[in-house]
Amino acid sequence: MSFSDGIFAEMTDVVVRCDREGATELARRALAEGVPPVRALEEGFAPGIRKVGDLWEEGEYFLPELLAAAEAMKAAMAIIEPALREGGGEAPAKRGTVVIGTIQGDIHDIGKSLVAAMLSAMGFNVIDLGPDVAYARFVDTVREQKADLLCMSALLTTTMSGQGDVIRMLEEQGLRQDVRVLVGGSPVDEAWSKRIGADGYAPNAMDAVRAAERVLGLEKAGPGGA
Amino acid sequence: MNILEALAQRTVLFDGGLGSALIARGLPGGAGPERWNLERPEEVREMHRAYFEAGADVVQTNTFGCNLVKLESEGIGEREEEINAAGAELAVSIRPRDRFVSGDMGPTGKLLKPHGGLDPAAAEEAYARQALLLLGGGVDFLALETIFQLAEAEAALRGIRQVSEGPVLVSLTFERKKRGFFTIMGETPLQAAERLGELGVDILGANCTLTGDDMVALAEEFRGVTSLPLVMQPNAGQPRIPEDGGPPVYECDHEEYLANMMRMADAGINGLGGCCGTGPDLIAALRQRLDQR
Numbered sequence: 001m002s003f004s005d006g007i008f009a010e011m012t013d014v015v016v017r018c019d020r021e022g023a024t025e026l027a028r029r030a031l032a033e034g035v036p037p038v039r040a041l042e043e044g045f046a047p048g049i050r051k052v053g054d055l056w057e058e059g060e061y062f063l064p065e066l067l068a069a070a071e072a073m074k075a076a077m078a079i080i081e082p083a084l085r086e087g088g089g090e091a092p093a094k095r096g097t098v099v100i101g102t103i104q105g106d107i108h109d110i111g112k113s114l115v116a117a118m119l120s121a122m123g124f125n126v127i128d129l130g131p132d133v134a135y136a137r138f139v140d141t142v143r144e145q146k147a148d149l150l151c152m153s154a155l156l157t158t159t160m161s162g163q164g165d166v167i168r169m170l171e172e173q174g175l176r177q178d179v180r181v182l183v184g185g186s187p188v189d190e191a192w193s194k195r196i197g198a199d200g201y202a203p204n205a206m207d208a209v210r211a212a213e214r215v216l217g218l219e220k221a222g223p224g225g226a
Numbered sequence: 227m228n229i230l231e232a233l234a235q236r237t238v239l240f241d242g243g244l245g246s247a248l249i250a251r252g253l254p255g256g257a258g259p260e261r262w263n264l265e266r267p268e269e270v271r272e273m274h275r276a277y278f279e280a281g282a283d284v285v286q287t288n289t290f291g292c293n294l295v296k297l298e299s300e301g302i303g304e305r306e307e308e309i310n311a312a313g314a315e316l317a318v319s320i321r322p323r324d325r326f327v328s329g330d331m332g333p334t335g336k337l338l339k340p341h342g343g344l345d346p347a348a349a350e351e352a353y354a355r356q357a358l359l360l361l362g363g364g365v366d367f368l369a370l371e372t373i374f375q376l377a378e379a380e381a382a383l384r385g386i387r388q389v390s391e392g393p394v395l396v397s398l399t400f401e402r403k404k405r406g407f408f409t410i411m412g413e414t415p416l417q418a419a420e421r422l423g424e425l426g427v428d429i430l431g432a433n434c435t436l437t438g439d440d441m442v443a444l445a446e447e448f449r450g451v452t453s454l455p456l457v458m459q460p461n462a463g464q465p466r467i468p469e470d471g472g473p474p475v476y477e478c479d480h481e482e483y484l485a486n487m488m489r490m491a492d493a494g495i496n497g498l499g500g501c502c503g504t505g506p507d508l509i510a511a512l513r514q515r516l517d518q519r
Contacts, residue, residue, distance in 0.1 A: 059404045
């Protein structure tokens with residue numbers, strides 16, 4: 001079994017082209033040729049998502065491309081993940097469990113769903129509770145799923161205070177030290193995140209992935225943990 | 227005179243923001259401003275009256291979030307009829323002679339297929355229903371605003387055309403990127419003009435999100451790609467949450483805002499108005515500038 005280093009660039013490219021079928025095919029071929037699954041993710045597919053984020057920031061890509069690239073990434077992950085587990089021992093199949101939702105009283109769904117798609121594409125186990133999520137449901141799900149990360153979105157200046165209320169409930173129930181918390185939504189900023197005691201904030205879906213990696217201490221590792 | 231004749235003759239003045247103005251009057255956040263059509267109708271009526279008194283030619287109904295898809299997300303789908311009817315009545319009942327009321331329609335809040343889960347047929351039906359209710363309430367024309375996906379505007383137009391041949395304004399929200407102006411879906415003013423033109427839109431425009439120089443540049447780009455009447459309704463600054471919590475404040479130099487509005491009038495924009503952060507005072511000041519022109 002042998003493979004050429006060019007295959008990593010192909011993987012990056014297939015995600016950037018948002019080619020879902022191509023991603024599945026390439027992931028299969030890579031494993032057949034003996035590419036270590038961790039390298040396929042870290043050096044191949046994950047840089048594709050990062051490049052898509054750069055293209056979005058440049059104004060070359062828009063929401064449809066972000067969603068389609070996340071789908072291509074997911075397709076590759078579906079092939080790579082089982083290989084990671086088999087080859088595994090050390091390599092966890094997922095980088096952590098994320099609970100995400102838009103806060104009670106707020107039905108905005110689009111930005112939150114994009115963050116969920118990106119985190120899922122990057123190998124997190126994402127539990128999307130949807131919009132209008134009751135405070136207690138966030139807390140209960142964090143406890144039941146032993147979540148590593150809680151992401152709360154609020155698009156309204158009047159619902160954003162709920163983000164702080166949920167953090168206080170996590171503290172009261174002794175869960176806060178086991179879960180990192182990120183907040184987002186158009187009125188939310190860094191100062192707000194500090195004021196309510198969150199671990200971080202992200203202004204958009206690409207930054208949310210970076211913030212998630214930062215607060216979970218995963219910055220160096222690609223998907224799969226390694 | 228109908229709205230199209232007015233837009234052809236002079237720069238028509240639209241009203242300013244409604245949601246942000248009602249929040250300033252004590253509307254609690256979380257609850258959509260539309261609930262006040264039923265719970266605090268006098269506050270809404272007074273807001274409309276203040277805009278007419280400020281000299282606005284067009285007042286927009288408080289029905290931004292009253293399409294069935296959005297109401298159902300909020301769990302009040304069954305109030306569709308009364309909330310739209312009340313919204314129309316509150317503005318129409320105080321409309322002075324020779325002024326207009328536009329039936330305001332906002333986004334569904336969902337992405338349409340294939341990017342999201344909303345079936346375009348469901349969006350089409352929701353807008354057809356809302357259009358019928360607003361027109362039944364006596365509005366002079368329909369205005370779809372703050373739309374960020376052309377597919378939604380197209381579905382809405384198809385729906386509206388099933389129930390009315392009357393004038394329709396579609397106002398989109400654009401962001402400024404390095405290469406120009408785009409919706410978050412990546413659609414340009416030119417694509418909007420072409421695709422919505424094919425479906426028989428009467429008036430195009432842009433509102434929200436952008437402010438200042440950016441809106442002027444967008445107005446100029448838009449003017450270059452369509453001969454339809456254009457209406458621009460920028461925000462007055464961007465919202466900022468004060469340190470002590472409380473309602474958001476919009477920081478904006480009103481002199482600069484008015485100067486930018488006049489630049490747009492000079493660039494051949496047919497209708498001007500405000501969005502978030504603008505109130506009757508600013509609209510009154512704009513009335514004065516337009517009259518002095």
